[in-house]
Amino acid sequence: MSFPKKVAIIGAGPSGLATAKTLLHNFPKGTFQPTIFEKKHRLGGLWAVDYPSDRDRANGHSHGRSRSHSQSHRDRPTRGYVDPNMRTNISRFSVAFSDLAWESVLGSNVPMFPRAWQVRRYLEEYARRYIPEGVVGLGRRVVKTARKRKGAGLGAQWEVHWIDEGEKGRSSARDHSDPEIKSESFDFLVVASGHFGTPHTPNIPGLDSVPSIVHSSELQSADDISCLLEKSPVKQGKVVIVGGSMSGIEAATSLALHLSSLNFEPGSTTQGGTGYEVWHLSTSPFWVLPTYLPHQYSDDPLNKGTMPLLPLDLFLYDLSRRPPGTVNLAYGPKSPEQVSLIYKSFKGMLGNDYSRIGGVNITDMEGNESTRAPWVAIADYYAEFVRSRAIRLEAGHARSITGFPSGCTIDIETPDGSKPLTDVAAVVMATGFSPSESLSFLGDDVLRVLEHSEKDHFLPLILDGFSSSHSDIPDLGFVGFYRGAFWGPAELQAQILAQRWSQTGSEEVPTPAENEVEKAKERETVRNFRNLYPTNLRGQFPLGDYVGLMESLARQLRRPRQPVSKNFPADAQPLGPVVPVRYHLENDHMAQEQADTTMEALRHTLTADSKRARMCTAAAIFRALHGQWRFTRERQGLETSGIATFHPRYPSSPGYEREYLCTEIEDGAETRLVYRLSEDTSELAKDAQVLIWSVNQASPNSASGLLSQMQFETSAEVTVLGDYRVQAFHLAASGKEHRYEFILDRVAIRSWSYTVTRPGSSKGQTQIETHTSYTRF
Structure with a gap:
C-alpha cells in the first residue's frame, strides 16, 4: 500500500492555492496530501484585504470619501499592502486561473480590471471549490524548516516548525511564556510566499529625521494622503516620491490626482491643493503605459480596417506581435542596438504625441537616447500630469536629507553631478519590497545551496526551472516566486512540480545527466545576470518575456494552446493573447465548464463589434481627454475660440469610474462641465459610457443637469493617413443629435469634434446648430 506524498506549502496566496488545487485534483486521489501554512488569518496573500463597506462599494472606491466616512490611517488596525478598492493593472484574463471563471464569482458583471477586494473573493471561491476544509491552516506562522536526509538514496524529509497563532494574531498558549512550537514532517516543501515580504526603505542619511514620510504601500487612499500632509511641519512645498518602479508611478499619480481633486472639489470654491x-x-528610463492600447487586427480578415482598443495585457501578450523564431528568455544586459529597437517599439505602440510625455528619462539634455533598457509602468493619468507639470520629474537618486523640521532639502546625485531639491514638505519612499522575510524559515544550509543574497531584492536566489526549483534540492519547489505577472506561470509551475513529484517513490530519483547540465547552465546564466554591474544593467524583470515563459512552461507539460477563435480553421487561427485559460487541462472535467465560460468572455472582448469592446474604447477615449485643448466653435454663423482644460478628480457620484471637471474659457467667459465615465459593470454603461453635466451655480463644481451622453461605436476605423477614428453619438429626446468624432494617433487624441444637429424644416433634413473642433494645446 502506498501512502500519500505529504507536501507543505508556505503561503495561501494565489500561488499556494493553485499548488494545493493541482496536487488534489490533477492526480489520482491519494497521490498527494498538501497542507498550506499561512501566517495571516485570511487567505489571499497580497490580496488578503478588508472588504469595503457597503457605502464604499457604492462609491466604487475610497478616494472620494470624506473623512467622516472612513477611519484615518492612524486609527485603522493593521492592514495589507494594497487598497481594497485598487484596480488590478492587468485584465481579468491574466489575473485568473484556467479553472475558475470570474463569472462564477461575481456573476455577469465582471469588471475588466477587478478591484483588490474582488480578487480576494475570487481566491476564496477558488479555495471553496477546490480545496477541502482542513488543508489551509490560517494563523500558522512557520518559523523554521529543516531538511533531513532519510539515508543513502532514500531522499529527504522536511520538518516544518510553526506557531499556531490565535484568532487575533496572538499565540494560542494560555500563559505568557514562549509560544508553543509545533512540527510535522513532509516529503516535499513548496515556497509560495511571494516577493512582497516587507516594505524596503534604503538607508539614506537624514531620512529618520523626516516626520512626514511613508512607504508607498501605506499610501492607499485620500485619507492616507491627508494624514501624510498633516504630519508635515510645513503646509506647502514639494511632495517627493523617491523611486521609479511601478509603485513610484502609482504614488505620483495618486498624489497629483488628490491635489487636483482638492482644487476642484464639488461644492467648494477654494483650491486646497495649490x-x-x-x-x-x-x-531609470521608463515608459508609462495606459491600461488600454489599440490593436490592429492585421491577420484577421473579418476585422480588417478596424482598430479595437484592448486591455494592455491582451495587446502586449499577443503572440502575433512576436518576431518569428524561438521565444526569448535570455537573461543579461541588452545591447545598444537592442535598446534602440525597444524604444522604437514603444514609440510605435504609443504614437508620437504620447511618446513625448510617456517616455521618462529616455533622452539626456542634448536629446541623446539612453542606452539603458527601459522599465515599464502602468498608469492612466501620469503622462498627462507630466505634460501639465502637475508631476515634475527629476533624474537621480537621493544621497541625503537635511533641514527638518522647517522643511527639508534632498541632496540629489544626478547624471551630471549633484543638486539640491529644496522646500520638501513630505517624502514617499517607493523603493519596493524585500523578499527575505518570505524566505526566513529556510535553513542556512538550504539558503547556501540556493546562493541566497539578503541584499538583492530582485534576485535573492539562484534557481533553475524558470525560477521554480534547484536540481540539488529536488524536493523543494518555488511557485510564483519571480517578479512579473505570475498567475499563469504559477499555475503551470505548480503542475510541473507536481508532475515530477508524482513520479518519485520512496527512493530518490536522480536527475538525468543531460537535464542536470541544462539546469546548471541556467543557474550560471542567472548568476551572471545577478552579478552584472552596475545593477541597473539588469533591467526590471529577470524573466521579462511573459509570453515566452508561458509557452516554455506549457511545452514542458506538453500542453496545447487552446484556439482563440471559433470562426477560423486550425491552420488559419489568429495567434491571439497568451492568458492562463488557453492552457487549461482538458481532461479536468470539473474545470471544463469554467474554462469554456472564460474563453467565451475572451472571444467576446476580442471581437471588434462587441459591447465589451465599446466599453474599452470609451475608457481609452476618456483617459486621453485629460489636459488642455484649443477649440473653435461655430454657432449661428459666428465663430469663437477658447481653451478647454480637463481636470481629473475623484468621482463625486456612485456608478462612475472616473470624472473630470472641465473648464472652458471662451472669449473671456468661463463655462464649467462635469464629464463622467461609467463603470464598466454599472447599469449606466448600458445606455451611455460617458455623460456630460452642467455645473450647479449654487454649488460650485457640482454636477447639475445632464447635457449630453456618449454612446460609442463598437470599434475604431483606420483612416487613410494611418490614424484611426472613433465616433460616439446621442439622440436627445428633443430630436437633436449629438455626435462626437475623435481622431487618434495610437493612444493619444490628435483632435476631436462635437456637433449638435437639429431636425430641419423639411422631412429628413438636419441643420447644424453648433460645431466645436478641439486640438491639443
Missing part, C-alpha cells in the same frame, strides 16, 4: 507640488525622483 500649495503643494508633486516631484518624482527616479533614475
Whole structure:
C-alpha cells in the first residue's frame, strides 16, 4: 500500500492555492496530501484585504470619501499592502486561473480590471471549490524548516516548525511564556510566499529625521494622503516620491490626482491643493503605459480596417506581435542596438504625441537616447500630469536629507553631478519590497545551496526551472516566486512540480545527466545576470518575456494552446493573447465548464463589434481627454475660440469610474462641465459610457443637469493617413443629435469634434446648430 506524498506549502496566496488545487485534483486521489501554512488569518496573500463597506462599494472606491466616512490611517488596525478598492493593472484574463471563471464569482458583471477586494473573493471561491476544509491552516506562522536526509538514496524529509497563532494574531498558549512550537514532517516543501515580504526603505542619511514620510504601500487612499500632509511641519512645498518602479508611478499619480481633486472639489470654491507640488525622483528610463492600447487586427480578415482598443495585457501578450523564431528568455544586459529597437517599439505602440510625455528619462539634455533598457509602468493619468507639470520629474537618486523640521532639502546625485531639491514638505519612499522575510524559515544550509543574497531584492536566489526549483534540492519547489505577472506561470509551475513529484517513490530519483547540465547552465546564466554591474544593467524583470515563459512552461507539460477563435480553421487561427485559460487541462472535467465560460468572455472582448469592446474604447477615449485643448466653435454663423482644460478628480457620484471637471474659457467667459465615465459593470454603461453635466451655480463644481451622453461605436476605423477614428453619438429626446468624432494617433487624441444637429424644416433634413473642433494645446 502506498501512502500519500505529504507536501507543505508556505503561503495561501494565489500561488499556494493553485499548488494545493493541482496536487488534489490533477492526480489520482491519494497521490498527494498538501497542507498550506499561512501566517495571516485570511487567505489571499497580497490580496488578503478588508472588504469595503457597503457605502464604499457604492462609491466604487475610497478616494472620494470624506473623512467622516472612513477611519484615518492612524486609527485603522493593521492592514495589507494594497487598497481594497485598487484596480488590478492587468485584465481579468491574466489575473485568473484556467479553472475558475470570474463569472462564477461575481456573476455577469465582471469588471475588466477587478478591484483588490474582488480578487480576494475570487481566491476564496477558488479555495471553496477546490480545496477541502482542513488543508489551509490560517494563523500558522512557520518559523523554521529543516531538511533531513532519510539515508543513502532514500531522499529527504522536511520538518516544518510553526506557531499556531490565535484568532487575533496572538499565540494560542494560555500563559505568557514562549509560544508553543509545533512540527510535522513532509516529503516535499513548496515556497509560495511571494516577493512582497516587507516594505524596503534604503538607508539614506537624514531620512529618520523626516516626520512626514511613508512607504508607498501605506499610501492607499485620500485619507492616507491627508494624514501624510498633516504630519508635515510645513503646509506647502514639494511632495517627493523617491523611486521609479511601478509603485513610484502609482504614488505620483495618486498624489497629483488628490491635489487636483482638492482644487476642484464639488461644492467648494477654494483650491486646497495649490500649495503643494508633486516631484518624482527616479533614475531609470521608463515608459508609462495606459491600461488600454489599440490593436490592429492585421491577420484577421473579418476585422480588417478596424482598430479595437484592448486591455494592455491582451495587446502586449499577443503572440502575433512576436518576431518569428524561438521565444526569448535570455537573461543579461541588452545591447545598444537592442535598446534602440525597444524604444522604437514603444514609440510605435504609443504614437508620437504620447511618446513625448510617456517616455521618462529616455533622452539626456542634448536629446541623446539612453542606452539603458527601459522599465515599464502602468498608469492612466501620469503622462498627462507630466505634460501639465502637475508631476515634475527629476533624474537621480537621493544621497541625503537635511533641514527638518522647517522643511527639508534632498541632496540629489544626478547624471551630471549633484543638486539640491529644496522646500520638501513630505517624502514617499517607493523603493519596493524585500523578499527575505518570505524566505526566513529556510535553513542556512538550504539558503547556501540556493546562493541566497539578503541584499538583492530582485534576485535573492539562484534557481533553475524558470525560477521554480534547484536540481540539488529536488524536493523543494518555488511557485510564483519571480517578479512579473505570475498567475499563469504559477499555475503551470505548480503542475510541473507536481508532475515530477508524482513520479518519485520512496527512493530518490536522480536527475538525468543531460537535464542536470541544462539546469546548471541556467543557474550560471542567472548568476551572471545577478552579478552584472552596475545593477541597473539588469533591467526590471529577470524573466521579462511573459509570453515566452508561458509557452516554455506549457511545452514542458506538453500542453496545447487552446484556439482563440471559433470562426477560423486550425491552420488559419489568429495567434491571439497568451492568458492562463488557453492552457487549461482538458481532461479536468470539473474545470471544463469554467474554462469554456472564460474563453467565451475572451472571444467576446476580442471581437471588434462587441459591447465589451465599446466599453474599452470609451475608457481609452476618456483617459486621453485629460489636459488642455484649443477649440473653435461655430454657432449661428459666428465663430469663437477658447481653451478647454480637463481636470481629473475623484468621482463625486456612485456608478462612475472616473470624472473630470472641465473648464472652458471662451472669449473671456468661463463655462464649467462635469464629464463622467461609467463603470464598466454599472447599469449606466448600458445606455451611455460617458455623460456630460452642467455645473450647479449654487454649488460650485457640482454636477447639475445632464447635457449630453456618449454612446460609442463598437470599434475604431483606420483612416487613410494611418490614424484611426472613433465616433460616439446621442439622440436627445428633443430630436437633436449629438455626435462626437475623435481622431487618434495610437493612444493619444490628435483632435476631436462635437456637433449638435437639429431636425430641419423639411422631412429628413438636419441643420447644424453648433460645431466645436478641439486640438491639443
